[in-house]
Amino acid sequence: AQSVTQLDSQVPVFEEAPVELRCNYSSSVSVYLFWYVQYPNQGLQLLLKYLSGSTLVKGINGFEAEFNKSQTSFHLRKPSVHISDTAEYFCAVRPMNTGFQKLVFGTGTRLLVSP
């Protein structure tokens, strides 16, 4: 079975400051990893994903994430946040190379950007 931990339920940050949202996972098999963003009263939108290859992946809106297999982490970063980045962010995993069709989500991190 897989599990995803997002330790920070809420991260306050000032506009133009850097931010890191942490994600750790547990799995006995290799996994694909995803970050989604959810704006208020909307569905989830894919920010970025790691499937294979380079461990640093770039996504939309200036976000990037780094896969660290030894630490089983997939932290999300942005060097300079905007007010419009205020949203909830979800990390998710899915086992590789199987018929398993479910994603396992973390509980989410609310990013609050203030002026």
Next chain:
Amino acid sequence: DGGITQSPKYLFRKEGQNVTLSCEQNLNHDAMYWYRQDPGQGLRLIYYSQIVNDFQKGDIAEGYSVSREKKESFPLTVTSAQKNPTAFYLCASMGPTRDPPYEQYFGPGTRLTVT
């Protein structure tokens, strides 16, 4: 444009009434999912379907029912047996298990309020 539609965006019902939430996709995906979202609890899987005429219970199926008569459609019925139905409901779909892009696609959600 391909995507997932959920209707209505907001739904109000009296306690004791069944209500059906609509989910339609034109992505030609086999797998479809229903999640419930409550503040601070992330996404919880209600039901999922991997193919037409087949579906499985998720983590919180009690008080809910689904059908999958067509590939494009996966309606969710919230029955009067659901003790706390007020929540934000998200529908999602996913493509072939062993082929890219591997992520789930989400609809815009339906906010159900039961009084």
